[in-house]
Amino acid sequence: MIVNPILPGFNPDPSICRVGEDYYIATSTFEWFPGVQIHHSRDLVNWRLAKRPLDRASQLDMRGNPDSGGIWAPCLSYADGLFWLVYTDVKRIDGNFKDAHNYIVTAPSIEGPWSDPVYVNSSGFDPSLFHDDDGRKWFLNMVWNHRSNSVGGQPKHPAFAGILLQEYDAEAGKLIGEVKNVFAGSPHGLVEGPHLFKRDGWYYMTVAEGGTGYSHAVTMARSRQIDGPYELHPDVYLFTSKDTPNATLQRAGHGQIVETPEGAIYHTHLCSRPLPGTRRSPLGRETAIQKCVWKEDGWPYPETGSPVPEVRVPAPTEAEPAPPQAKEHVFNGNTLPEEFQWLRTPHPERIFTFTGSALRLIGRESIGSWFEQALVARRQEHFSYRAETELDFQPTTYQQVAGLTAYYNRHKFHFLAVTWHEELGRVLTILSCPGDWPDGRLSFPLEEPVKLPEEGRIGLAVEVREAELQFFYKTDGGWQPVGPVLDASVISDEGGRGEHGSFTGAFVGMVCFDTSGSAIPADFTRFAYHPETDG
Secondary structure (H helix, E strand, O other): OEEOOOEOOOOOOOEEEEEOOEEEEEEOOEOEEOEOEEEEEOOOOOOEEEEOOEOOOOOOOOOOOOOOOEEEEEEEEEEOOEEEEEEEEEOOOOOOOOOEEEEEEEEOOOOOOOOOOEEEEOOOOOOEEEEOOOOOEEEEEEEEOOOOOOEOOEOOHHHEEEEEEEEEEOOOOEEEEEEEEEEOOOOOOOOEEEEEEEEOOEEEEEEEEOOOOOOOEEEEEEEOOOOOOOEEEEEEEEEEOOOOOOOOOEEEEOOOEEEOOOOOEEEEEEEEOOOOOOOOOOOOOEEEEEEEEEOOOOOEEEOOOOOOOOOEEOOOOOOOOOOOOOEEEEOOOOOOOOOEEEEOOOOHHHOEEEOOOOEEEEOEOOOOOOOOOEEEEEEOOOOEEEEEEEEEOOOOOOOEEEEEEEEEEOOEEEEEEEEEEOOOEEEEEEEEEEOOOOOOOOEOOOOOOEEOOOOOOEEEEEEEEOOEEEEEEEOOOOOEEEEEEEEOOOOOOOOOOOOOOOOOOOEEEEEEEEOOOOOOEEEEEEEEEEEEOOO
16 A cells, blocks of 8 residues: 655655656755755655755755745656756745746756756746647746735735646747636636646646645646646546545645556645644645546546545555654765755855764854755654754854754744853753744743853754654763753744745754854764654
8 A cells, every 4th residue: 555645744746757667756845955856666655765956056046035935846747858847946925926937957867967947937836847749848837916915825816817838849948839828727716736637638737726725625627628728627626635624634735647557547746744633734745646547527536536635545566665764874974865955055065064074064144044054954754753963063152053953944943052151151052933923033942051061072852742842962971851842833834924824844953053254163973863653
């Protein structure tokens, strides 16, 4: 059986592509660098990270992009001996404007080399590229109408003004011919995320609707002509959780069809798993997959007959899901472990390097910066986990801070930090921003900082048990708790700004900042992530 979600922890907007026996899923990475995650599988059950293709300045520079800006809704396809990746770089998300720029990169294999981007348009986000069987290529994206009251985290239907279609000339690297608005969506509204699939002369369009919160849905329509008119699916929604608040997988929407070599079809979709008894999803929007069947009316339907997404789904072949594994790293090499990313900058040498015995973070701007901050972290993939690290850090001013953070964005994080105090010298403190949007004001849960030895390494740890977070530290002895139990649920999509305001997921990792401008380093010798199996 396939056990959903197949890509746990912040892997939204799945675009699936099959090449021979190999399946690939591309997901959004927003402000995290390198851009776009591509996972690979041969059985639809077990997936591994294969590539993050947008990994250099000529492809992507997100310095200054806001929280939850950056790479939205990639589309991965294969044609003419090449992989084609279409993506949006969103430079603004608040107010009436989105400032969303769409690009295409190509590669002969998933591993690369991936080309520099070709600019396509900026009329809206969620682009996709469809390769028709006559050799023509068609570019789709939703069109954004700024003449509405859809502002910030309050999406309104008039801003989502339909799905645009235009032919793409790959040789010339540009759109050609007439641009046409081919689909306005269903009455549910907020149409976005278009993908096309062709079968028996029909063009099937999958879109996302209802916003990416708890009213999200996968809506389907079809037409004999690629430019419409499109008729809605008899059930309108292929998948949705909007009417089943007790379903395990919530916020189901935004996905794509794939066909197996044997002709079976599956449909990916994003989803989330709120903490029990809450509407908060620290793991962000994850990727799931459902089995579908064609019926006599020529439409696909969920195999279960219900649009409510299933946790356990029949797999196309015999395969067992791999159990969750602890990850422990000693930083004695010169490469970053694959699960780690950083924020925004295409110049990682400015924020981290390797000493041969440690990962050295170079203190730059504050933990709240949108430009250049030394924060290297990995996704939280389980409701409960323990993470540990060890660092050597010698601050000489309170403006120099390094440590371990449970982080979502600039207004949602908890940070166990080594810093300096005028009277106590080197100390341990906690910086917390429990959802204070838009200002991002800090709180300091420790009444008094903890005095540390003047020199030597410090061990830092965090345990998250669903909605509760506890920090720990050690010097020469064993682990000791430090500070009160903090609210882990705020480090979630819905924490702080609310349901439609943030689109990534919780991370845990290492951070160093130096707002004095001295660029003091912090050396992290190890990092461990120990999951607890979710029920």
